[in-house]
Amino acid sequence: MMKRGGEALALVLLLLGGAASAGAATCIIEETPAATLLLPYFEVDLGNPNGVTTLFSINNAVADAVLAHVVVWTDLAVPVLTFNVYLTGYDVQTINLRDIVVNGALPRTAAAGQDPGDNISPHGQFSRDVDFSSCAGQLPSPNFPAIVLQHAQQALTGKPSPLLQNHCAGRDLGDNVARGYVTVDTVNNCTLRFPGDPGYFNAGGTGDATNQNVLWGDYFYVNPGESFAQGETLVHIQADAANPQLSTAGRYTFYGRYVGWSAADNRQPLSTNFAVRYVTGGPFSGGTSYAVWRDPKVRQEAFDCPVAAGSRPSWFPLGQEGVATFDEQEHPVLPVTFPVLPPPMPPFMPFPAAAQRVRVNGPALPVPFFFGWFYFNLNLAVPAAGNNPPADPAAAQAWVTAIMDASGRFSVGFDAIQLDRACEPKHFVPGF
DSSP states (O other): OOOOHHHHHHHHHHHHHOOSSOSOOOSSOOSSOBSEEEEEEEEEESSOTTSOEEEEEEEEOSSSOEEEEEEEEETTSOEEEEEEEEEOTTOEEEEEHHHHHTTOOOOOOOOGGGOTTSOSSOOOTTOOOOOOGGGBTTBSOOOOOHHHHHHHHHHHTTOOBGGGTTBBOSOOOSSOEEEEEEEEEEESSOOOOOTTSTTSOOTTTTSSBOOOOOEEOEEEEEEGGGTEEEEEEOEEEOBOTTOHHHHSTTSOOTTGGGTTTSOTTOBOOOBSEEEEEEEOSTTOTTEEEEEEEEOOSSOOOOBSSSOBTTTBSTTOSOOOSEEEEEETTOOEEOOOOOOSSSOSSOOOOSOOSSEEEEETTSTTSOOSOSEEEEEEEOOOOOGGGOSOSTTOTTOOOEEEEEEEEETTTEEEEEEOEEOOBTTBOOOOOTTO
16 A cells, blocks of 8 residues: 555654654544554454464554553453563564464563563664563563463353353354454553553553554454455554543543543544445455444443343444445445334344444345445444433444455455544434
């Protein structure tokens, strides 16, 4: 992908000056160094070593060393694993989630104090290597003990976890595939806290989490058994304590539900309306699927098993304000609704979880055309979230990525087009 002129210039300035942070953040999500990275959805086939896995990279855009804090979440937004990654200047760490959830092996990194021989995290000619005293005893990260590995596998496949008092944390779809999403935050100390724990976020980046806009990264879905691979950039979420949209209490921020909607995280929210193409015929015999991340707008804890709509979790399933489908001649089709109770069929909720992959023209998302595109308005008011976010309780941030497979040999992945931003969400669907 070619870089925009502004992005190329910013990269040159970083290389020349080693700036510690990018410029002021707006509410627009762009591919620019950020304080938080989001892997919106991952899959790891636990039963098939030749099955699907997900890889992602964490990269440092500046010469100064930085700490990154990784949290692995279930598809129902329950945090289950956390660890720290040390990056020297201009460093890169690639992480295969199969290594973590199948083998319990964490990336081996170490700050200068834990790596005096510069053997674990060596730094180059233009890179700085520093000590984080808080990382003593935490870096390099040891492998997970057996009970933690069991916890991760159980929680990410929707089964009771021994470390959650035999409660559940995700959906059990019956295929032994671990699912969820990942966040990565810049931090100023090695910590095992989760977002929402006291001290993790303080206004102005003074908690565990900082406002250093220095991280960038990408990710890949790899399925050796089917000869498919797709990749995209991670979602880059900037922080800016000086921007009123990202620092005023009551405004929508990315981690808003974990800071009581105080905007103490200072992070950009994502978009709420998207446009994205699909193909389900011709040479694209594998069709199209969408990987979708959504904000339930409440802090979710482990719950009684199994998942039950309307009770566990309280926000599940997530609906939307509207969906419209178009063919390539602009003919629209809207989902059928029934103004009677009880309705003769379940309500149309194609993306009910916090993270999911949904096949176009499957049971959850049928289409009348072989080629076309969707208009998704994924805003909704969540009763369990109350009158939140206060600035617009009906706003709901999300992210959509398309994955297309063809002929068992070709595949491509790309982000949907953002039609708005959650700071100023659109409550609109064509035809309504």
